[in-house]
Amino acid sequence: MIIRRLSLSNIKYFLFLFISYCISCDSSERKVNVTDFNSVPEILEDKRKSSEEKLTFINHELEKRKLQKDSFTLYLLSKKIFHQNKLKMHRNSVLTCDTMISIANETKNIKYLAEAFYRKGSTYRVLNNNLEAYLNFQESTKNYQKLSDNQRAGKRFVDMAILQEKLGDYLGSESSAVNALNYLDLVVNKKYGYKAYNAIAISQKKRTLFDDAIKSYKQALSTSSNRIDSARVLINMANTYSAKKDYQASIQILTSVETPINNAKIKARLIDNLAFTQWRFNPTYNPTDEYKKALEIRENNNLTYDLQASYSHLSDYYRTKDTAKAIDFSERYLRTAKQQNSTEDVLLALQKLIALSNPTVSKNYGVEYVRLSDSLNKVKEVAKNQFAKVKYEVDKKENENQLLITENLKKEKTILFYLALLLSLIFGAAFLFLYLKSKHRKEKLLAAYITETRISKKVHDEIANDMFNVMTQLENEQTNPKVIDELEDIYHRTRDISKENTNIHIGEHYGKNLTSMIGSYGQSGVKIILKGIDTIQWKQLSNEKKVILYRVLQEFMTNMRKHSNAKWVTLSFTKSSKKLTVLYADQGVGISNGKLILGNGLQNVENRILSVNGTLTFDTENENGFNAHIQIPY
Structure with missing residues (x-):
């Protein structure tokens, strides 16, 4: 009994050690560092390694990561799908695509989600499952639209258009191709622009819109970037x-096409189509040699899809010449079409066999035709509905964007309106302020002018006349002659004041009046020189500025006579496009010590000039005379 207990204890002990070892091994395995992310692309881009080696490496990395849900895992899965397809492991590739879609959905990684759907669609396209390929391209397109990746969205629309044409949805195909052109930058993606126009043309041809199709082919030709694409379009x-x-x-087009070097597909198409067209143009023409030559090229180069065209043309040719051969080629056509999962070609092959076979066999072909036709119609309906759904979502998004744009435009217009209104109010207020200020200044000047005139008249009519009467009375009495002389001097000064403030004629004779006023100061040996006064167009100067210029020059002449003892005075008038310039100069006592003292007279002169936005400059450096520079804007 003791021995047995020890044995059980030992067993439990060793079992514990074994479990601990397994756990430690698992733990150590989990602690293995994943290959540095930056080194993975270098390994996968190494052209010396085969796809098998790269796929083994990717699987090893994914195993170490235990499918961690992050972008690195998604990157590895994308590369895995690529190499699986390269090795023609398409069924496995579909499963990997599903894993990638699941992780991308869970992590909300739209970029890799769009790529996963694209790779799945491409895989189904290789497997000739056009409907599944179309549905996955559709999902890829929607996600690229969410990313605003217009170029990739445009490419997927092209893929959809090509598949829709194969599924018999010609209107949908054309719509998808047009959408592609709206998204694509044809400078960057010229290749896909060519494919889009080509898809549009094929769909138009299928709907017997031949002239429209030819125009679209010409557009495709203008976007083709190499001889192979150009040859395809021309064919x-x-x-x-x-x-x-x-x-x-x-025939003219086919004979003009230059066959690209070493392109068996294009070469076979040219030979086959040219022979077919020549036979249709001339029923006596025998195209069999060309047909067989094209068939041989296609068989030798494994161009399985293109074999359908060879079999169809040979069946048509032998239909009235050798029924057995016609049936044989029709059956080959049917087998190849089924192999390529080309439903429309299967239906065409069945039509040929129904017409060529005996009633019993023909009936069986007829049943198959009806079943397949119904199936194709269902597929077309699914494709159309799916496309309609995508189109609805695209239109909805565009409508939402357009609504947002419209709302933004309304907001911008409202802001601009209020901004314009605010600016209008500001400019209006500024204009009104300046207008009122100008009006006030003019009214002030006019009031001053009226006051000066009124005072002048009063001085002349009352004071000067009274002084004259007093002088007359005193002459009749015995009065000190000195008093009479002083009274006479006061009388003359009063008359001068009156003269200096008389009315100014500002009409068409203003220039002559100004000349006369200046010339009236040429007494007591003072010589006055006027330059350019006759060249001035006084009509262009406002009445307000005429009055001010007159008073300013009058003030200068009065000061000259009273204070300067000048022997000569020069006044020069010049006119530019915007300003009238007057230069005043006399040879009098000048300004002592270079300091100009503005008395009431000169202060009034400066104020007058400034009131009309003019400038007045005095030369304070000249001690042998008085100089002034006047500028008045027109």
Whole structure:
């Protein structure tokens, strides 16, 4: 019993050690450092490594990470899908795409979500599952739109358009291609621009809109960037001319196409289509040699999809010549179409077999045709509904954006309106202020002028006349002659004041009146020189400025006579486009010590000039005379 207990204890002990070891191993495995993110792209871009090696490396990295839900894992999954497809592991690739979609959804990583749907769609396209490919491209497009990645969204619209054409949704195909052109920058993505126009043209041709299709092919030709794409477009255009029974135009295009070097696909298409068109143009023409040559090229180069065209053309040619051969090529056509999962070609092959086979066999083909036709219609309906859903969401987003733009524009217009209103009020207030200020200044000047005139008249009519009467009375009495002389001097000064403030004639004779006023001071040996006064267009000067200039020059002349003892005076008048300039100079006593003392007279002169936005400058450096520079704006 004791031995047994020890054995059990030992067993428990060793079991504990084993479990501890396993846990430690697992723990150590989890602690293994994941390869540095920056080194992974270098390894995966190494061209010396095969896809098998890279796929093994990716799986190892994913295993170490235990599918951590982050962008690095999504990056690794994307690369895994790429190499799986390269190794034609398409079924595995679909499963990896689903894992990538799940993690991208959970982490809300729209960029990798869009890429995952794109890779899944591309995989289904290789598997000839056009509907699933279309649905995944559709999801990819929506996510690229969320990212505002217009270029990738445009590319996916092209992918959708090509698949919709294969699914028989021609209107949807054209709409998707037009959407693609609205998103794509054709300078950056010229290749996809070519594909979009080509898809539009194919859809138009399928709807027998041949002229529209030819125009679209010409647009595709203008965006094609290499000889292979150009050759494809020209062959498609030639086939469109053939479909509208313009065989000569078709033959002319096909014979002008330069076959790209080492491109078996284009070479076979040219040979096959040219032979078919020549036979349609001339029923006596035998195209079998060209047909067989094209068939041989396609078989040798594994161009399985293009074999359908060879089988179809050979079946048509032998239809009235050798029924057995016609049926044989029709059956080959059917098998290849099914292999390529090309539903429309399957239906065309069935049509040929129904017409060529005996009634019993024909009935079986007929049943298959009806079943497949119904199935195709359902697929088309699903594709149309899915496209309508995408279009609705796109239109909804565009409408929302347009509504937002409209609301912003309304806000901007409202802001601009109130800003304009505010600026108008500010400018209006400023204009009103300046107008009232100008009006007030003019009224003030006018009042001063009226006051001066009134005082002058009063001095002349009352004081001067009274002085004259007193002098007359005193002459009749015995009065000191000195008193009479002083009274006479006062009388003359009073008359001068009156003269200096008389009315100014500012009409058409203003220039002559100004000349006369200045010339009246040329007494007692003072010589007055006037320059340019006759060249001035006085009509262009406002009445207000005429009065001010007259009074200013009158003040200068009066000061000259009273204070300067000048022997000569010069006044020069010049006019520019915006200003009238007057230079005054006399040879009198000048300004003592270079200091100008503004008395009432000169102060009034300066105020008058400034009131009309003019300038007045005195030369204080000249001690041998008095100089002044006047400028008045027109």
